[in-house]
Amino acid sequence: MPKFYKLIPHTADLRIYVSGKNLKSLYQNSSLALSDLIAGVGNISKDIDRRISVKGIDKDDLLIRWLNELIYLFSAKKMVFSDFDIIELTDRRLTCLCKGERFNLNKHAVEHDIKAATYSGVSIKDEDGVYQVKIVFDI
Numbered sequence: 001m002p003k004f005y006k007l008i009p010h011t012a013d014l015r016i017y018v019s020g021k022n023l024k025s026l027y028q029n030s031s032l033a034l035s036d037l038i039a040g041v042g043n044i045s046k047d048i049d050r051r052i053s054v055k056g057i058d059k060d061d062l063l064i065r066w067l068n069e070l071i072y073l074f075s076a077k078k079m080v081f082s083d084f085d086i087i088e089l090t091d092r093r094l095t096c097l098c099k100g101e102r103f104n105l106n107k108h109a110v111e112h113d114i115k116a117a118t119y120s121g122v123s124i125k126d127e128d129g130v131y132q133v134k135i136v137f138d139i
Helices: 023-039 059-077
Strands: 005-008 014-020 048-055 079-089 093-102 125-127 130-138
Touching: 005 023, 014 023, 023 059, 023 079, 023 093, 023 130, 048 059, 048 079, 059 079, 059 093, 059 130
Parallel strands: none
Antiparallel strands: 005 014, 014 130, 048 093, 079 093, 125 130
């Protein structure tokens, strides 16, 4: 299992713990975790660049909106990403250059059919210089 997240037991949905050395790396690791849960991040090439921006009311809301944008791009556009270069990050705005490819059943397997990132218990915390969050995905 990748080191940037760990699965936490949950009764009905998928719950993960993600950490990072700063807020930027927490968002990057959360993005990588989502990609890994969807299609296995190690199987995703970096053939397509896509600049994505989202807004939120605070850093927790921004993270959930960001993850849901990535889920939408997978569901509607069949895009999966394996590299996340965050260009701008404030508590209310995120702009990222994402690198990935179109999902291909001959190359990728759907690991988990994730429908949405939820607000259930999400709270980004800085604990002794390590940013961390628990995220619940609706599957």
